[in-house]
Amino acid sequence: MSGEDRCSEMSEDDEGPSPSDLTNRNRNGDSCSPFPDQVLENVLESVLCFLTSRRDRNAASLVCKSWYRAEALTRSEVFIGNCYAISPRRVTDRFRGVNSVVIKGKPRFADFSLLPPDWGAHFTPWGTAMADAYRALEKLYLKRMSITYNDLALLACSFPVFKELVLVCCDGFGTSGLAVVASQCRQLRVLDLMESDVADDEVDWISCFPENETCLQSLIFDCVDCPINFEALEQLVARSPSLRKLRLNQHISLWQLHRLMSRAPQLTHLGTGSFSPSEVVSQNDQELNYDSAFAACKSLVCLSGFREIVPDYLPAIYPVCDNLTSLNFSYANINDEQLKSVIRHCRKLQIFWVLDSICDEGLQAVAATCKDLRELRVFPIDAREDIEGPVSEIGLQAISEGCRRLQSILYFCQRMTNAAVIAMSKNCPDLVAFRLCIMGRHRPDHITGEPMDEGFGAIVKNCKKLTRLAVSGLLTDKAFGYIGEYGKLVRTLSVAFAGDSDMGLKYVLEGCPRLQKLEIRDSPFGDLALSSGLHHYYNMRFLWMSSCKVTRRGCEVIARQFPRLVVEVFNSEEQEGRETGDYIGTLYMYRSLEGPRADAPEFVHIL
Amino acid sequence: MEMARTVTCYESDLNLKATELRLGLPGTDEPGKQPSAGIKSNKRAFNTVALQPDSEKGDQHSCSATKAQVVGWPPVQSYRKNVFQPKKVEAETAGIYVKVSMDGAPYLRKIDIKVYKSYPDLLSALEDMFKCTIGVYSEREGYDGSEYAPTYEDKDGDWMLVGDVPWEMFISSCKRLRIMKGSEAKGLGCL
Numbered sequence: 133m134s135g136e137d138r139c140s141e142m143s144e145d146d147e148g149p150s151p152s153d154l155t156n157r158n159r160n161g162d163s164c165s166p167f168p169d170q171v172l173e174n175v176l177e178s179v180l181c182f183l184t185s186r187r188d189r190n191a192a193s194l195v196c197k198s199w200y201r202a203e204a205l206t207r208s209e210v211f212i213g214n215c216y217a218i219s220p221r222r223v224t225d226r227f228r229g230v231n232s233v234v235i236k237g238k239p240r241f242a243d244f245s246l247l248p249p250d251w252g253a254h255f256t257p258w259g260t261a262m263a264d265a266y267r268a269l270e271k272l273y274l275k276r277m278s279i280t281y282n283d284l285a286l287l288a289c290s291f292p293v294f295k296e297l298v299l300v301c302c303d304g305f306g307t308s309g310l311a312v313v314a315s316q317c318r319q320l321r322v323l324d325l326m327e328s329d330v331a332d333d334e335v336d337w338i339s340c341f342p343e344n345e346t347c348l349q350s351l352i353f354d355c356v357d358c359p360i361n362f363e364a365l366e367q368l369v370a371r372s373p374s375l376r377k378l379r380l381n382q383h384i385s386l387w388q389l390h391r392l393m394s395r396a397p398q399l400t401h402l403g404t405g406s407f408s409p410s411e412v413v414s415q416n417d418q419e420l421n422y423d424s425a426f427a428a429c430k431s432l433v434c435l436s437g438f439r440e441i442v443p444d445y446l447p448a449i450y451p452v453c454d455n456l457t458s459l460n461f462s463y464a465n466i467n468d469e470q471l472k473s474v475i476r477h478c479r480k481l482q483i484f485w486v487l488d489s490i491c492d493e494g495l496q497a498v499a500a501t502c503k504d505l506r507e508l509r510v511f512p513i514d515a516r517e518d519i520e521g522p523v524s525e526i527g528l529q530a531i532s533e534g535c536r537r538l539q540s541i542l543y544f545c546q547r548m549t550n551a552a553v554i555a556m557s558k559n560c561p562d563l564v565a566f567r568l569c570i571m572g573r574h575r576p577d578h579i580t581g582e583p584m585d586e587g588f589g590a591i592v593k594n595c596k597k598l599t600r601l602a603v604s605g606l607l608t609d610k611a612f613g614y615i616g617e618y619g620k621l622v623r624t625l626s627v628a629f630a631g632d633s634d635m636g637l638k639y640v641l642e643g644c645p646r647l648q649k650l651e652i653r654d655s656p657f658g659d660l661a662l663s664s665g666l667h668h669y670y671n672m673r674f675l676w677m678s679s680c681k682v683t684r685r686g687c688e689v690i691a692r693q694f695p696r697l698v699v700e701v702f703n704s705e706e707q708e709g710r711e712t713g714d715y716i717g718t719l720y721m722y723r724s725l726e727g728p729r730a731d732a733p734e735f736v737h738i739l
Numbered sequence: 740m741e742m743a744r745t746v747t748c749y750e751s752d753l754n755l756k757a758t759e760l761r762l763g764l765p766g767t768d769e770p771g772k773q774p775s776a777g778i779k780s781n782k783r784a785f786n787t788v789a790l791q792p793d794s795e796k797g798d799q800h801s802c803s804a805t806k807a808q809v810v811g812w813p814p815v816q817s818y819r820k821n822v823f824q825p826k827k828v829e830a831e832t833a834g835i836y837v838k839v840s841m842d843g844a845p846y847l848r849k850i851d852i853k854v855y856k857s858y859p860d861l862l863s864a865l866e867d868m869f870k871c872t873i874g875v876y877s878e879r880e881g882y883d884g885s886e887y888a889p890t891y892e893d894k895d896g897d898w899m900l901v902g903d904v905p906w907e908m909f910i911s912s913c914k915r916l917r918i919m920k921g922s923e924a925k926g927l928g929c930l
Contacts, residue, residue, distance in 0.1 A: 355818065
């Protein structure tokens with residue numbers, strides 16, 4: 133069930149006959165016996181099994197009561213876009229045969245410390261409900277949720293056929309939680325921890341996996357910043373013949389990596405750990421032939437890690453470059469020359485994450501070789517404002533000219549021009565996600581001195597498939613006018629330090645019918661703008677506005693009018709001290725069937 | 740002399756004072772201001788204006804270098820930020836200062852061992868500082884034969900002979916140095 137499409141009373145897309153129209157009547161208008169109903173439902177269930185997309189299933193469930201029931205019985209994967217939009221009980225009551233659950237919690241701005249700690253998104257109520265209702269649960273995917281050791285312990289003992297645990301941007305637990313999962317989930321094939329904050333409980337969790345052969349296919353722990361029992365890890369890898377994905381943390385040295393690779397030449401995805409020799413320089417380091425280890429891994433298509441890279445060892449990866457489709461250098465402090473030596477072999481690369489240490493020259497090299505690039509992310513090595521940045525409009529222009537199939541870009545820079553952005557809008561028509569972060573606030577086009585309105589305008593106008601947009605730099609209401617006029621498919625919009633007046637936000641709320649997630653910070657939009665979106669808020673997953681010009685009264689007006697909207701108002705630590713007068717610190721507003729949540733901390737006011 | 744005259748002509752032609760960008764009210768004059776300084780201040784003012792076109796935020800933007808850090812901006816997750824900054828700062832600015840004592844010297848010295856690239860580098864600096872000869876290191880004999888031998892106290896509190904371990908490892912484990920008299924050091928050298 134999705135937070136976005138579920139509530140038929142709230143959706144403006146309510147099509148099809150209402151349930152009362154479709155009782156089972158024959159041509160004479162008499163009620164039929166129950167038998168045909170049952171047949172119909174059985175047939176329906178068999179057919180519905182082929183429907184996998186949740187949007188299709190949501191549509192099917194709206195057709196009539198019988199379809200609703202059949203769909204509910206056959207849905208095996210449930211997606212909860214906002215853990216507070218619906219209660220666990222309602223989900224388990226409706227869907228009985230679920231084996232895979234996805235739940236998302238905190239809004240994305242939590243990643244940038246804009247959400248106070250202890251705000252919420254606790255997994256516990258979901259865990260307890262599912263422990264009762266979904267004994268056959270196999271897969272759990274959580275994003276931005278708080279999970280405790282007890283949650284993991286409950287999970288480990290409640291689901292006998294549990295197979296996959298994926299935790300992205302989660303917190304609240306430590307290595308002791310990993311230990312209990314490893315030891316009790318005997319059928320575990322996927323344990324992926326990504327961008328999560330895992331406490332070091334000083335537990336040797338790697339040793340907790342079953343002693344005989346495991347079914348492990350994927351073990352990702354590059355974000356777990358704790359030393360690892362290497363011998364145990366090596367033995368684990370040796371007795372996991374199905375292992376295809378292994379992403380190590382920075383405590384694994386090159387020499388240790390070499391040993392692991394020789395145990396698992398069948399790997400397809402490898403996170404290389406520190407990619408540097410250990411502190412204790414031994415004879416072993418000098419003698420090892422690292423590139424033969426890579427050459428032996430003939431199935432490698434995805435490389436990451438390089439957390440403390442010593443560039444001298446980079447040539448070791450040459451043997452696998454030809455086949456790489458994904459390369460993550462976003463922790464590797466390498467320059468353009470070092471990058472060039474690698475990238476010129478990577479003709480099949482589709483996903484590339486990198487640090488701006490490679491400079492515009494490095495990006496030019498990427499553009500020259502990676503003709504099939506779909507996704508590019510350029511992160512700043514020095515995330516401050518007002519410094520000389522190594523990448524600029526030159527790099528962006530080069531990428532746009534060389535990588536015509538680009539679909540998704542995230543680009544941090546210190547200076548940019550409209551011309552380069554316009555060029556990208558024309559050269560890369562397949563763009564689905566365009567996120568440009570000019571790090572200096574309110575920075576104009578550094579050559580013309582003009583606002584960046586025209587550049588972003590061109591993106592929404594020319595990129596007909598665009599669904600995700602993040603804007604930055606000096607922007608007037610004009611830019612938002614363009615977004616409202618042309619951004620008809622935009623679902624996610626991220627705004628910071630932009631716009632002149634309420635009109636900016638008004639253009640967007642009135643013009644973008646597909647808008648689902650809107651996050652705004654430090655922009656001069658107020659109550660008037662807020663009120664221009666009333667027709668649309670029930671269609672959105674959430675609206676976030678922090679350090680804008682919204683007053684408490686403006687929020688109260690909305691809260692009163694829309695019972696199915698939860699309107700949360702709070703101050704972050706940074707906003708606490710500031711003199712804001714009438715303006716509230718942060719507004720976080722989302723649709724929900726449950727009303728105000730019971731677990732809100734003191735500092736959150738639900739209007 | 741010729742140069743000065745040319746400069747003066749140039750200035751009066753351009754009437755730089757009239758076009759000079761200043762923060763003061765028009766009509767007020769700043770006494771004692773040199774023409775060349777005027778040129779400089781022109782440039783500075785231009786840069787400030789160009790970078791900060793939004794006049795509403797005047798305070799913050801008077802000098803871009805002192806812009807206040809804003810929470811969560813740029814939007815880079817904390818684990819990405821932490822990875823690089825500490826290393827860069829430590830590597831480039833912090834020194835590792837250790838005390839150096841020499842047997843018979845009335846007082847100790849302090850040196851930054853980060854400044855040196857290798858053992859010979861360090862040892863020659865020590866020889867220079869204390870006006871002594873330390874000699875050449877050999878794995879077998881230590882500094883046998885020389886007047887003095889360099890030793891250091893490591894993380895575990897043990898006194899070690901300088902030169903046994905790789906330089907990088909030495910840097911990270913050396914707590915203090917002691918230049919021992921050759922006769923005393925004999926014990927260390929033939930372990």
